[in-house]
Amino acid sequence: MHTVKDRTTRPQARAKPRGHGAPRLRKDTLNRRDHPLWFIAPAFAILLVFFFLPTLFNFIYAFTDWSSFKSEINPVGFDNFNDLASSGTLLRALRITVVYAVLVAIFQNLFGFLLAVLLERDTTVNRVARVFFLIPVLMSALAVGYIFQALLKPEGGLNQILSRLLPFDVHCAWLGDPTWTIVVVSIIHAWKWMGLSMLIYLAGLKTVPEDIVEAARIDGASRRRMFWSVRFPLLAPAITFNVATALLGSMNGFDVVQATTAGGPARTTEILNIFIYRTFGQGLFAQATTMGLVLFLVVALMAFPVITVLRRREEIL
Known part of the structure; x- marks a missing residue:
């Protein structure tokens, strides 16, 4: 009887840590998936400031009379x-x-x-x-x-x-x-x-x-x-x-x-x-x-x- 009780209790003792450890592994996996977004954020910020914004303003200022001889910028169409x-x-x-x-x-x-x-x-x-x-x-x-x-x-x-x-x-x-x-x-x-x-x-x-x-x-x-x-x-x-x-x-x-x-x-x-x-x-x-x-x-x-x-x-x- 003692041997049967030992055999039945040991698997339960082993299964308990597994149940507690599973959510922790899932949380670590989610954190690892989220990290790359933070790493590439500076690159996206530099690309936004030095490429996308100048390109956007390039489309805007092409239809104005912007020059060093005028203090105001007015739209002139084509x-x-x-x-x-x-x-x-x-x-x-x-x-x-x-x-x-x-x-x-x-x-x-x-x-x-x-x-x-x-x-x-x-x-x-x-x-x-x-x-x-x-x-x-x-x-x-x-x-x-x-x-x-x-x-x-x-x-x-x-x-x-x-x-x-x-x-x-x-x-x-x-x-x-x-x-x-x-x-x-x-x-x-x-x-x-x-x-x-x-x-x-x-x-x-x-x-x-x-x-x-x-x-x-x-x-x-x-x-x-x-x-x-x-x-x-x-x-x-x-x-x-x-x-x-x-x-x-x-x-x-x-x-x-x-x-x-x-x-x-x-x-x-x-x-x-x-x-x-x-x-x-x-x-x-x-x-x-x-x-x-x-x-x-x-x-x-x-x-x-x-x-x-x-x-x-x-x-x-």
Whole structure:
């Protein structure tokens, strides 16, 4: 009888702490779920103050006559948009911006893709080379612009190097040609960010399934055929990311162009952000805000079609 009583009472004694401990575990779980909201609250506050509120005021001040020459701010409707459209300066700046963005996207992806293919093997030399190509990404864009401005002057370092290598002296104004300066500046911009594109393409190449590559090898595909027919189509997500970020990032470019040419020569590299910077410096705040709103809308209108087309390409491939 004593053994039976002990056996019946022991499970009850053990079950009692479990009943008391269950609500405590549930409470701890709820607290852990609530903590991340408090952690991300400062980030949301910074985003609200420095992004959402300026964007909201950008939509408001574009329809006013805000300037440094008036003490009052009055609504003017679409007058700012009509003035900018009739002058032709805004359309020219938009055209230069689009050309600049397309060139940057082409060069940046081309350089990044070639580097990823050349440095794909995990050797010591390739690892060191990857680090060196990532250094420009970490540098300030203004610093990169000023360095290249010094190198590309007629009496700069590039012409001096070419004069020593060639049998004649070189005095080329690399940043003084109205036709080709936009190409040179876009190459500088692409050089700064090609390390990031290289990383994305390297990640895409590393994630290609080995069984697919092995099956193509067994079927007798050459290395070139296997790369372009098997591995390259599987890089579609990496291409989507790199093209979208390069295109949309260069649409908002300012630092490199301002440091190298400041919009010259003859305003042939005056992208829209430089035009906004100059207009705002003249005290025409409403006109500058209107240009910023136009740039925001153009970037949004370009982003959705580009991403949609690239996403469809991924699904097809």
